[in-house]
Amino acid sequence: MTPRTATAALVTCAALLAATGCSSSFGGDKSTKQDTDAKQHLKVLIATSGDAETKAVKEAAAAYEKQSGNKVSVEAAKDMNQQLAQSFAGHKPPDVFYVNSDQFANYAKGGSLYAYGDTIKDVDDFAEPLRTSFTYDGKLVCLPKDTSTLALAINTDLWKKAGLTEKDYPTSWDELRKVAAKLTGGGVTGLVTSDEYQRLGVFMKQAGGWITDAKQTKMTADSAQNAEGLGFVKSLLRDGSLKYAKQVDTSWGGEALGKGKAAMTIEGNWLTGGMKLDYPDVPYKVVPLPEGPAGKATLAFSNCWGVAAESAHRSAAVDLVKYLSSGERQLKFADAFGVMPSRTSALAQYAKQAPDAKAWVDANAYAQGPVTVAGFDKVLSQFNTELQSLRTTDPKKILAGLQRNGEQSLAKGN
Incomplete structure (x- = not known):
C-alpha cells in the first residue's frame, strides 16, 4: 500500500x-x-x-x-x-x-x-x-x-459549523479558495496536506502541466502550466487557508482531519483505514478534487x-x-x-x-501515474525539499531547479 x-x-x-x-x-x-x-x-x-x-x-x-x-x-x-x-x-x-x-x-x-x-x-x-x-x-x-488515487476529504462537522452544505463542495479552484478561507479560523485550517509533489502535484496536472512528457524522455517541469499550479498553492499558503501537515503538528492529512485541525485534506483511499482505526467517530465525506484550468486531474499510486x-x-x-x-x-x-x-x-x-x-x-x-525512471527518485526528493519553502519562494525558481536536475538525470541515462 x-x-x-x-x-x-x-x-x-x-x-x-x-x-x-x-x-x-x-x-x-x-x-x-x-x-x-x-x-x-x-x-x-x-x-x-x-x-x-x-x-x-x-x-x-x-x-x-x-x-x-x-x-x-x-x-x-x-x-x-x-x-x-x-x-x-x-x-x-x-x-x-x-x-x-x-x-x-x-x-x-x-x-x-x-x-x-x-x-x-x-x-x-x-x-x-x-x-x-x-x-x-x-x-x-x-x-x-x-x-490508489487522491481526492478531497471533508470533515463534515466542521463544514456544517461554517454554514456550508453539500452544494458548496468545491468543483473549481475558485470555489476551493473561497471555502478554504471560510473554514479557516478558531484553530482550524481550511485545507491541510503534505509538503510533497505526491500531493501538490495535482495542481500542476490540473493546470495542464506535469514533470515529464508522456514517454518520460523529456523534462517539462519549467512550463507555464506548472508555474500556475504551484502559484495557486502558494497563494493559499500565503493566505493561511492552506497549511502543510507538520505546520499544524500532525504527520499527515488524515491526522489533521481526524483531530479537527483541518476541515479538508487531499489524501488517497488509504485514508479509509486510518480514519476507521484512529478516528472512528469523526464524520467525513470524500469528493472529487476540484477542477483546474485544464480540467479534472489527480495522481495515482x-x-x-x-x-x-x-x-x-x-x-x-x-x-x-x-x-x-x-x-x-x-x-x-x-x-x-x-x-x-x-x-x-x-x-x-x-x-x-x-x-x-x-x-x-x-x-x-x-x-x-508517477515518474518511473531509474535514478529519478533523487531528483524528486530534492523537489520535495524545495516545495517545503513554496510559501516564500517563486514557483518558477523551484521548477527551474527541477527541470535542471531532471535533465541531468535523463542525460546520464538513469
Missing part, C-alpha cells in the same frame, strides 16, 4: 548503491538454481500501512498454504527500501515483495526483478496505466498489487508484487502472486485496509460494494 507520506520512501536502492551495491547484477548469478521440491518455503516482505494490512496479507498467505502445500512466511519491513537493498546486495532477497512504483525502475534496471508478466494469461484485466508503471524495456515485469531474480523458488513465487492477485483476494484486501483493486473487473465490483469510495474509484479514469 502507498505510504501516507512518500518522502521517507525516497531513501532508495540508488541512494544506497555506493555503500552496498544494491543490484543483484553486481556479481549476482542470474541463473540461480531452482528448487524443484514439491513443497517449498517462500519468504514475503511487505511495506505495511498498519496492523490491518499485515493481518490481511498473513491470512491470504495462510489460505495459499492450505491450497498449495507450500509454506509462506510474511515479514512486515521496518524500512522497505533499505531492507530490499541490503538483501539484493547480499544475494539473499525475499522471494516475493512489494515494489513501489517510485522505486520500480531502479530495481528493474539493476536486474533484481524476475519478469513474469508474460506468463499471466489474463493480464489485460489489470488496468493499462498500472501495467505501464511496471513495464521496463518493453516487458511487464510484475503485476500491479492495487491502486501503486505497488507491484515483485519476484526476486535470485529467488530459488521463482515458479512457486509466481504461483503465490497469481493467488494474491486474484479478483477475490483483491476484494478482500480492499475490504480489510482500503486499497482499490488493480483488476478492472474487481474494481467494478468494489465500486458497488464501497459507494463512499466513488470519488477515488472514478478518479482512476483521469489519474496521472
Whole structure:
C-alpha cells in the first residue's frame, strides 16, 4: 500500500548503491538454481500501512498454504527500501515483495526483478496505466498489487459549523479558495496536506502541466502550466487557508482531519483505514478534487508484487502472486485496509460494494501515474525539499531547479 507520506520512501536502492551495491547484477548469478521440491518455503516482505494490512496479507498467505502445500512466511519491513537493498546486495532477497512504483525502475534496471508478466494469461484485466508503471524495456515485469488515487476529504462537522452544505463542495479552484478561507479560523485550517509533489502535484496536472512528457524522455517541469499550479498553492499558503501537515503538528492529512485541525485534506483511499482505526467517530465525506484550468486531474499510486531474480523458488513465487492477485483476494484486501483493486473487473465490483469510495474509484479514469525512471527518485526528493519553502519562494525558481536536475538525470541515462 502507498505510504501516507512518500518522502521517507525516497531513501532508495540508488541512494544506497555506493555503500552496498544494491543490484543483484553486481556479481549476482542470474541463473540461480531452482528448487524443484514439491513443497517449498517462500519468504514475503511487505511495506505495511498498519496492523490491518499485515493481518490481511498473513491470512491470504495462510489460505495459499492450505491450497498449495507450500509454506509462506510474511515479514512486515521496518524500512522497505533499505531492507530490499541490503538483501539484493547480499544475494539473499525475499522471494516475493512489494515494489513501489517510485522505486520500480531502479530495481528493474539493476536486474533484481524476475519478469513474469508474460506468463499471466489474463493480464489485460489489470488496468493499462498500472501495467505501464511496471513495464521496463518493453516487458511487464510484475503485476500491479492495487491502486490508489487522491481526492478531497471533508470533515463534515466542521463544514456544517461554517454554514456550508453539500452544494458548496468545491468543483473549481475558485470555489476551493473561497471555502478554504471560510473554514479557516478558531484553530482550524481550511485545507491541510503534505509538503510533497505526491500531493501538490495535482495542481500542476490540473493546470495542464506535469514533470515529464508522456514517454518520460523529456523534462517539462519549467512550463507555464506548472508555474500556475504551484502559484495557486502558494497563494493559499500565503493566505493561511492552506497549511502543510507538520505546520499544524500532525504527520499527515488524515491526522489533521481526524483531530479537527483541518476541515479538508487531499489524501488517497488509504485514508479509509486510518480514519476507521484512529478516528472512528469523526464524520467525513470524500469528493472529487476540484477542477483546474485544464480540467479534472489527480495522481495515482501503486505497488507491484515483485519476484526476486535470485529467488530459488521463482515458479512457486509466481504461483503465490497469481493467488494474491486474484479478483477475490483483491476484494478482500480492499475490504480489510482500503486499497482499490488493480483488476478492472474487481474494481467494478468494489465500486458497488464501497459507494463512499466513488470519488477515488472514478478518479482512476483521469489519474496521472508517477515518474518511473531509474535514478529519478533523487531528483524528486530534492523537489520535495524545495516545495517545503513554496510559501516564500517563486514557483518558477523551484521548477527551474527541477527541470535542471531532471535533465541531468535523463542525460546520464538513469
